[in-house]
Amino acid sequence: MDLTLSTCFVIVHDPDPALTFYRDTLGLELRNDVAREDFRWITVGAASQPGVAIVLTNYLNGSPADGDAVAALVAKGALNGVHFKTDDLDATFARVRDAGAAIVQEPTDQPWGTRDFAVRDTSGNLVRIDQPPGA
Numbered sequence: 001m002d003l004t005l006s007t008c009f010v011i012v013h014d015p016d017p018a019l020t021f022y023r024d025t026l027g028l029e030l031r032n033d034v035a036r037e038d039f040r041w042i043t044v045g046a047a048s049q050p051g052v053a054i055v056l057t058n059y060l061n062g063s064p065a066d067g068d069a070v071a072a073l074v075a076k077g078a079l080n081g082v083h084f085k086t087d088d089l090d091a092t093f094a095r096v097r098d099a100g101a102a103i104v105q106e107p108t109d110q111p112w113g114t115r116d117f118a119v120r121d122t123s124g125n126l127v128r129i130d131q132p133p134g135a
Contacts, residue, residue, distance in 0.1 A: 004051070005052055006051060006052065006053065007043075007052075007053045007054070007055060008053075008054055008055070008082060009054075009055045009057060010054060010055070010056050010057070010081050010082065010121070010123075010125055011057065011058070011060065011070055011074055011079065011123070011125070012056050012057065012058055012074070012121070012122070012123040012125070013058065013071070013074060013075070013122070013123045014058070014122065014123070015040040015042050015056060015057070015058055017122035018042070018056045018121060018122050018123060019033075019042050019044070019056065020122070021101065021121050021122050022044045022054065022056060022121070023044060024099070025095070025096055025099040025101055026084070026096070026127075027095075028044040028045055028046055028054070029044065029045060029046070029047050030042070030043075030044055031043040031044060031045055031053060038058075039057065039058055039059040040056075040057060040058060040059075041055050041056075041057045041059065042055065042056040042057070043055050043056075044056065046084075054082060074123050074124055074125065075123075075124060076124065077120055077124035077125070077126065079124075079125055079126075080125065080126045081121055081125030081126050081127045082127060083127075083128045083129070083130065084127070084128070084129045084130075085129070085130050085131065085132060086129055086130070086131055087131065088131070089107050089115055089116070089117065089129065089130070089131035090107060092129055093106070093107050093117050093129075096117075096119055096129070101119040101120070101121075102119055102120040103117070103118075103119055104117075104118040104119055104120055104126065105117055105118040110130075113132075113133050114130040114131065114132055114133065115130065115131050115133075116128050116129060116130035116131070117129055
């Protein structure tokens with residue numbers, strides 16, 4: 001069996017500022033934007049990985065209580081978002097910082113061998129960006 005990642009979903013409070021963060025701040029391309037009633041599914045991804053998509057959505061399949069519970073977790077920043085890698089961590093950090101993103105951790109050498117930093121998206125999801133050793 002050969003599995004590859006195709007799509008991951010990130011729950012957001014408000015799709016518009018989420019799109020601005022992932023497209024304009026992180027530099028991902030907008031691939032699709034679908035709206036239905038009060039919900040949106042915005043697909044973004046890296047140009048270098050056309051087969052991998054991130055869907056930003058304010059939709060949760062569940063009861064109203066489930067929606068409230070997830071909204072509370074997102075508001076607390078308790079949900080992890082996605083991890084990215086880059087060949088130039090310092091330049092990427094400068095771009096994200098200068099865009100006004102909420103910095104959680106500045107570039108740091110980690111004991112497992114990578115160097116990374118962390119930010120929160122506009123909904124509070126944790127986003128980590130690393131530069132693997134030797135990159």
